[in-house]
Amino acid sequence: MFMKYQIACAALALMSAAPAFAQEEPASPVTVSGSVGLVSDYRFRGVSQSDKAMAVQGGITATHESGAYVGTWASNLAGWGTFGGAGIELDLFAGYAVPLNETTTLDVGLTWYMYPSGADETDFAEPYVKLSSQLGPVKGLLGVAYAPKQQALGKWYNSADSYATGIPDAPGKKNDNFYIWSDVSGAIPNTPVSLKAHLGWSKGNSGLGPNGTSVAPTGKYLDWMVGADFAIPGTPLTLGVAYVDTDIARVEQTYLRPNLSVADADNAGKSIVGSQVVFSLSAAF
Numbered sequence: 001m002f003m004k005y006q007i008a009c010a011a012l013a014l015m016s017a018a019p020a021f022a023q024e025e026p027a028s029p030v031t032v033s034g035s036v037g038l039v040s041d042y043r044f045r046g047v048s049q050s051d052k053a054m055a056v057q058g059g060i061t062a063t064h065e066s067g068a069y070v071g072t073w074a075s076n077l078a079g080w081g082t083f084g085g086a087g088i089e090l091d092l093f094a095g096y097a098v099p100l101n102e103t104t105t106l107d108v109g110l111t112w113y114m115y116p117s118g119a120d121e122t123d124f125a126e127p128y129v130k131l132s133s134q135l136g137p138v139k140g141l142l143g144v145a146y147a148p149k150q151q152a153l154g155k156w157y158n159s160a161d162s163y164a165t166g167i168p169d170a171p172g173k174k175n176d177n178f179y180i181w182s183d184v185s186g187a188i189p190n191t192p193v194s195l196k197a198h199l200g201w202s203k204g205n206s207g208l209g210p211n212g213t214s215v216a217p218t219g220k221y222l223d224w225m226v227g228a229d230f231a232i233p234g235t236p237l238t239l240g241v242a243y244v245d246t247d248i249a250r251v252e253q254t255y256l257r258p259n260l261s262v263a264d265a266d267n268a269g270k271s272i273v274g275s276q277v278v279f280s281l282s283a284a285f
């Protein structure tokens with residue numbers, strides 16, 4: 001009789017626990033990640049977007065388990081033209097990343113570059129394709145981005161007089177832009193240090209667009225970067241340092257001034273496409 005009582009109690013306990021197991025929610029199919037950071041100079045494809053001054057940056061991305069993702073990223077701006085009066089860059093992006101095998105991933109997407117409160121001609125869209133592969137601690141990436149013809153990339157000023165007066169002699173003209181790049185990064189075993197390198201090549205118009213927004217400021221040029229990151233143990237913080245440069249010749253810089261020089265009165269004339277050591281502090285979440 002006592003044995004039957006024990007069995008009955010055990011069965012009752014299991015029945016009462018069943019709803020609790022049923023109430024456990026399955027893992028969400030969407031993961032959210034992001035980062036915030038501070039850089040000593042915001043460099044985009046080798047060119048300073050912040051007048052060689054500090055910039056605050058941050059972004060957030062939502063990724064579905066299928067590989068689809070959507071996100072946004074922003075940074076304050078200064079220099080490289082007026083950006084139509086905008087003081088911030090806001091990027092919206094979406095894409096799909098699919099694994100080709102255990103180590104290689106194909107990523108296809110589009111970025112919409114926006115300059116809020118600026119002129120309409122500053123915004124442009126750029127599709128991209130990226131192929132990344134992991135080999136032990138080393139990760140490599142090859143990317144191609146192509147921005148089709150848009151007014152933001154157009155060369156509205158064709159003569160020295162039009163540059164000098166600010167009156168475009170080819171208003172409304174559209175141009176495209178092609179960019180190919182490769183990135184390599186890898187952690188040093190048993191240390192919080194990782195190394196990184198970048199090489200890119202731009203092909204676009206030889207001007208800066210109607211509001212200094214062309215992503216290839218001198219037609220064709222190379223940009224590169226080498227650096228290191230230090231992950232601070234026990235924190236989400238990472239310290240970074242990088243050497244950034246381009247092969248844009250001084251004569252080409254002169255042709256496009258003042259768009260390729262610092263606008264700040266104390267540093268006027270300093271190139272924003274020359275070599276620079278950039279420091280950063282970022283936190284991931």
